[in-house]
Structures are given as structure tokens and as C-alpha cells.
Amino acid sequence: MSAPIKLRPDETFILNVGPQHPATHGVLRVKMEMDGEYIVNAETVIGYIHRMHEKMGELKTYSQFLMNLSRMDYLGALGYSHGHVLLIEKAAGIEVPERAEYIRAITVELNRIASHLFWFGAFVMDLGGFSPLMYALQDREYILDMLEAITGSRLTYSYYRFGGLYNDVDDDFIAAARRFIPRMRTSMKKYHKLVTGNIIFRKRLEGIAPLTPEICRKYGASSAVARGSGINFDVRKNEPYSVYPEFDFDVPVFHECDSLARYNVRMAEIEQSLRIIEQGLDKLPGGPIMPEKKLKAIKVPPGDYYQAVETARGSFGVRLVSDGGKTPYRLKLRSPTYSNMHLFDESCRGMLIMDALAFMGSLDLVIPEIDR
């Protein structure tokens, strides 16, 4: 980073980055007050793709609303439906067969890898390197093909049901998943060689956009944003759910606080997800994937329920207030990117625009998930 310069707040101009700009990856708008190439002030403007998911949650029955969850985040859809089904199962007291829980964990982790791969490609493209995106998409394609075979869709899966799954996995899926693990490990070596070790890449990220743990706590950041700043928090470990306590995996934490640390966390997370999938495939029990007793319409007893899960983008929480009716009284979705994005305004002051956009890439923003 160059020596700090004295900004001239009296000689600035407004630069509108977005809502259609290549760096914002969606319809996010950032109103930047610029002094030359330096940012004096930035304001993120959201709401361009607001779809009223929370209101729909109040109007639709529990089963009808289930498919909305996968429309929140189109890159890591399974994690979001996982949170919702876990909450309803907890609230309505539905027993889930163990096989279903394991398959959920395997598919969620596959989806997490797919999401991180896409982020990796898009992030390097933000920095001006095109080719890694194509390699990452090719690996992601394997995951999408595998998930398509069992869920029927490639992006917005509605695979989970209250109490289990829509479809059992077959031998083909298990064989494909087993083949995928060594393939992905080889690819990771290639990515580290091509990108992580590249001097230009490192120079662009090392020491850029330091986020103190305080600012991460202040804005409620989670996922790699918090873990890149030395906060050891992962919902899978800290508030265990589903069958995650059965798995042996590490939570990668880096203390450098810069953009490179956030990159390193996600790359290490891919490797940890592979470990989880490997163990899940080994331990996968037989048995049914739905409860023996056929479920009628879901009835949730009156009360206040909350369930958090670790999605690819961080800690996703669903809060349900029920009055005992067919539909929730209130359904609040806590989307992780919303918190992660809002620290951008405060942190990017005094940064060069190209560093700020690299910083924005390292936050892994998915705009439909912010706006909900």
C-alpha cells in the first residue's frame, strides 16, 4: 500500500458503482465519494432485488414456503433450506432418520464447495485473471451434475423435506462423490500453484483492507470474513446441529485480517468440506430417508424458535414466531451476507478504488441473499 495521503473532502466527485457494474456481481449499488482514485466515503445501497421472502413466509404454509429458501442464495442453496427444515423439525418435534441427516450433511458440503469454487473464480476475475474462473467452473460442474442427478435441479434445489429428503441417493451418486474427492484435491494443488503463489496476486491482497476483530463483531460478520480476522466461530462447531458433531474437521482461522486471509480461509474450507464428505460417505447408514409415520400438515406449537446453520456465506439464522396456526406469525431470515456487506462502508474509507473492489470481492457477496 502506498503512503497515506491527505484526502481533500472539498474536492470530491460522486462515483456510482452499480447497480450494474462488473465488480458488484449483481445489483448492488455503491455510491462512492471519490478524491481522485481514493475513496472518501462510500454508501452501499441495497434493495434492487428485494423479493419479500419474509412476508411470503408469513402468508404461505410451512410446506409451501420451503422452496423459497433455495431462492435466497443461488450459489449455496442447500445450506439455506437446511436451516429452515432443521428449525421446523425442532419446533414441530419431527424425528429425522439418520440416513437423511448424513445425506443432508454430504450434499450441503458439496454445495459449499461449489459455492466457494464459484467465488474463487469470480474473485480472481475481479483481480483481472480470467483463466482460473474456467477451471473452477469445470470442477463446479461435477458437483452440479452430481446434485442434479439426485435433486432434479442444478441451482435452486428443493431437496430437503420436513423429516427427511425428497429422494434417496443411489450408488452412482456415492461413486461419483468418491471420485470427486481426489479430483478436487488435485485441483486445489493446481489452484494454489497458479493463483495463491502468484506474486501479483499476493501483492494485491497482502495487508489490503485490514478488518479488526472488533469491526467484525460490531457488524455481526461471520464466515470467512470473521475467521480471516482471527475470530474462531463456526456454527457447525460452536452451536452443533444435525450430525456435525460426528465428523472430525477443523475450522480454519487466520489472524492476518487482510483480504489474503479471507481467501486462505475459504480455500482451506474447501479441503475441510472434502474431509466431511469423505467421512460422511464412510459412515452413511442404511435405512429410510423419511419418517415411518406419514406426516400430515405441519403444525408448530405456539412459541419462539431459532436455528442457525453455517452456510457457505456464514451464519444463517431463521427465527420463527408461531401462534399455532397453519402459517408462521413471523419469520425472520438472518442472512449472513447482509452483515458482511455492511462493514464495507466503514472499512473502505481512504482506500484506492481497485483495492476496495478487491476487498469487496473477498467478502463474497451474493446480492439476492442480502435483499431476500
Next chain:
Amino acid sequence: MSLTLLNVIVAVIIAIAFAALNAAYLVWAERRGAARIQRRPGPNINGPFGLFQPPLDGVKLMAKQLLIPGGVDKVLFMAAPVLAMAPAITSFVTLPFSDLIVGHNMHIGILLIFAFASIGGMSLLFAGWSSRNKYSMMSSVRAVSQAIAYEIPMLITVITVVMIAGTTDLMGIVKGQMGGFWHWNIFPFKAGLFNPLMLMSFLIFFTCSLAETNRAPFDLGEAESELVAGFHTEYGSMGFGLFFMAEYANIVIGASLTTILFLGGWDCPFGFFPGVWWFLLKIYLLIASFIWIRWTFPRTTIYGLLNLSWKILIPLSLFNLLLTAGLLKVF
């Protein structure tokens, strides 16, 4: 070769044809090369190996409306693409492809090419300034600071080569490197002159020609993830087409100059083919490495770029200039 008007006109026409053909087919080569690196097919529908793609793209661009946004400086806006392309074409006239094939040889050939190259830098400034777009404006400011930062080490290395050759005539520079590839300026074993730093000078010159042509990893001027499309954001139709062609024409000039100054021009190391084929082989190998670099590296930052020039390239090239001067005095 006598200076007649007809001679120059024919040379210019051939130069335009060569520049346009190269620009068109280098786009094709770049897209095929990028596709190969990225494991996808690339353009392969129109004609064998997609070879008809460039002319069809050209027809498409010419059929588009040339849109001039409201509030722009019309004169500069229209002049900028022309100013980008014209100097590139003119430079081809003095480039010697072999001892016989040269448009019009001049004893100040190298100076002429650098004079034209600086006009090319001006066209980026004009385009960015006149577009009345904040992204274009920022891009043109970047382009100017980049052009200044990289023309200095480039010129210093050129002075080093000119001192060795004792002439600014491009033909003379090549003739000075004749007689075996160990006489090329890139190698330190030159009769009576042992300069181990010439290889470094070659790398400096190559890096600077990457930066001069606004290519990745130095494509800060058009950094699409930050500045949308940089100085040509507001250009459509052939306005954009000319900028695009000028970029590729400049790549050919950069590769040709590198070949002439450091790789012995049309000098053949083994003597199988006539010299011009060797010259073309050398420049297309250099261009292939340009393409390879672009699709491998991410973009540098503006301060990284300026630091590289002012803190590393300029001191090193100055040091080599002094060393070469000393060696020439001693031997």
C-alpha cells in the same frame, strides 16, 4: 531506395493492409489461445477453425451506429480512435522486415517510432477526457501516468542498444547483430563487448512494451472489473473497433522492435529460410508469449505498476546504460 511519393504511398497502403490483417487475425489468435488455456473451444463455427470470425466481426462493427453521447467534446471524441490507429500504421512503414523488405528506411527510424508511440498515448487521454464519463476520465489519468512511467526505462534501454550499434537506423542496428546468434544484442558475447546485463535489458524492454500496449498484467487503463471498459467505455461501432485494432497493431510493433533491437531482426541462426521468415517467426513467438502472459496473470495495482517502473526498472536500465558506456570506452 529513392524517396518518391509513389513509393511512400505504396508503402503506406501495404502497411495499412498488414496492420489491419494482423490486428484482425491476432484477435482470432488471442481468442483461440485464451480458449486453449481455459479448456474451451473458442470461435470455431465460422469457417475452418473459426477463421472467418474476424472479418465477420469487422462487418458487424461497421454496421453498428456510431453513437455520440450527449455532452461530449465531439472533435476530440471522433479524433481519438483515429489518433490511436494512425501512428500505429505509420510506424510499420519504417520497420525493416528483412534487408530488402522495408517500406521506407530512415536513419532516424527508431526515434520516429517512439515519437509516434507517444501520440498513441495522447489518444487514450483524448478519449478518456472527451467521453465525459468518470470511469473513462480515471482510466485516461491512469494511462498517462503509466505511459510516462514506462516510456522512460524503455527509451533508456533503447539508448543502450543505439550506443552499441552506433546508429539510430533500424537497418543499421540489425546489421550490427549479424553473424551468428551470439552476436544478438540479447546475448552478452559480442565481439569486443562482454555485457552480462543485456539479457536484463531485454526483459526490461519486453516488460515496458507490455505496459506500453496496455496489456495484462498492466491493463489498468481498461481494467474491466473496476473501470467498466476504461477509456473506450462510451465508444461503439468502429470507434471501438479502431481502438481494438490499434491495441493489436501496437503489439506487433512492440514485438517487432524487441526483435530488431535484441533478437537480431531477420538474422537467421541456422540459415534455412530467407530472413523475413525468421523475422516473422520471432515476432509471432513474442506475440504468443504476450497472449500467454495475459491469460495467466492477474492485474497489478496502479501503485505496484509505478513502483516497478520508478524504483526497479529505471535504476536498473540507467545502471546498464552506464555499464555499457564504460565497456564501449574500454574495449
